[in-house]
Amino acid sequence: MTTFWFIVIAFLWTGYFVLEGFDFGVGALMPVLARGEAERRQVLRTIGPVWDGNEVWLITAIGAMFAAFPAWYAGFLSQFYLAAVMVVLALIVRGVGLEWRGKVRARETPLVDAAIVTGSVLPAFLWGAIFGNVLFASAFATVMGGLLSLGLALVHGAVFVALKTKGPVRARARELAWVAGVVLVPVVAFALWRLDAWPAYVAMATYAAGVALVWGGREGWAFACTAVTIVATTAATFLALHPEPLPGLTVESAASAPYTLTILTWIGLIALPGVIAYQAWTYWVFRRRLTAPEVLLESRSA
């Protein structure tokens, strides 16, 4: 049961990194990919309807850790205290920035954009840094972990923009995705090699395939590949975290009692498929590629 719940936690983190991964990438690359206000809106609009729902994967992962492994939850957040403070502050300014951007005056948008960019880059780096530190406990590993997660988020995000837009933004995103992908090869290859688990090698292969596919203009398949890269990287990380998710703490000793785990299992089994279904439906509703003019004209509550 504890192993099963460890897998559930890993699954929730995976969902978070895959979904928020491209949110972070889009937020971080917005000033690079867009020329002018219309294109900036176009870029941000690709994640507009979904980013908040994506972030709930983190809240659920943290909440589920609290319920299923209280000592892991408590140790994880109190040991990485200042990093957690930075992550949360970054998520605050980014969330507020994304929600308020359409509601501030034109001269205030640069400030909001700065909040969105900082709030995207910082957590994308910090999550990898935190997990790198847990696994290898060295400053070098912390930086490499951070670069890996930030790098994957950037490529994933650029591919996502290429997949979701039309016009010049799409061309720029596609180019940036494969160029950044190639530039980041040493970092990604080294970090994944150090993780040294079979999913890490899967991640290497899909990363290479993703970069090649976006270069070749197959954006849908490229996005699938970068998504699988993040899934496999997270899987490799959690394989390495098992059975000791924090130094000196075993999964077994951190776990809640069987009664709580059983109840959570039933509720999770009933609720999670529903969540995945309606989130998938959201992506279906907003499946069309966006152009800059149409984003300016669309009717929305913002």
Place this chain on the structure above:
Amino acid sequence: MDALDLARWQFGVTTVYHFLFVPLTIGLGVFVAGLQTAWYRTGKEHYLTLTKFFGKLFLINFAMGVVTGIVQEFQFGMNWSEYSIFVGDVFGAPLALEALLAFFLESTFLGLWIFGWDKLPKKLHLATIWAAVIGSNLSAYFILAANAWMKHPVGYEVVDGKARMTDLWAVLTNSTALAQVPHVVAGSFVVAGGFVLAVAGYRILRERNATGLIPRRKDFADVTAPMRREVDMWRAALRGALVMTAIAGAIVALTGDMSGQLLHTQQPMKLAAAEGLRHDTAGAPFSPVPGIEIPNMLSLLSAHDPNAVVQGIDDIQQRLVAQFGPGDYVPNLPIVYLSFRVMIVFGLATVGLAFLGLFLTRGRGRRARPVPTWFARLCVLALPLPIAAIISGWLLSEIGRQPWTVQGELLTAASVSPGVSLTEVAISLGLFTLVYGVLTVAEAILLIRHVKAGPDEPMPAVVSDDTERRVPTLMY
């Protein structure tokens, strides 16, 4: 000053801020959904205008509720690791359920609502806002059930120094939760009602200023038809808020009474501290303001028996020392005493305002009475009342529980993270206070700006020959 004090300050600061935004989210979301439903049912354009207008205000505030909530989810583990380890088995479950069942629903469907206006069929689009607000309200239930467990722990046993859940159903149907959830949720509707009253009141004053109706005339019989329709629109919003506040206010009073009785048996110290009652007293009095005492009232309120014995602070302290060993088991008396009164007086004042407003604006169709100008002004001025009331209620509830995090089981002093240094907590407290402060001011500015600007779409009724009459320059 040590890490414990700062950690408590941090929890207090971040939670009170969170509690500024979330009640408004909960109540205003339902109000907006109600407006959109009215538009869907009647097809009247002004309901759509109101939906979009209040929807925008709702979204400005919603963002702050969400982001300050992330901190809450992290904070237990960061500052209160001993607490988290002790309670995780029980307390974590409602938190996980909140995320899984409520937050996903709220966030996903709100995204669909914001961007779905021209992508979804009308009916389905209406359903998305309802799904989102159901998520918000459901989240209130789960988090308040978790909070109620800290005041009145049930459905658990302590094994190896940790609480272990034995009965989730008992946790979710805790008598404390069943009184607290409707009390806080209805309180949130009062806050949102007060907010809409202030906004609608302001808009009514503004439209009248624009027509020169103030201060020369008392009624608006002479107002041109389009102008009148515009005032009618805000009158409709005001009336809706009055109904919402009145109904919710009645529920707040009723469930407040239930909570008071539960205090009598479950948290006698909080009750004694709220009244400043020193000794066990039969037929205890109640003083709504210092100096005035209503004999036997506290006994009547808390036990529904004018002669019931209400335990006093000093006597409870002695009993707790006998039970748990030496220590100070008395919460901060001035704060608890004061917040109890602010909650009751300001809360009742808001509800009184709502009933007064319903009376003043009674009548339908041609007999509908206009909103008196002085009442519109009163609505604007009353905005801080429900907010102060709900914050005070929260302070009473949480500070009154001290020195326990889990009543009778775990002291706050034993809950704090042992490995986190004073410096670390000081840095995070400083940063959170700064960022929250700045963002709260920014939210207030954004709200005020959008209220002043009014609805985006020109109202069809306004486009007529009379437009010249309301040249914008008159308004500034």
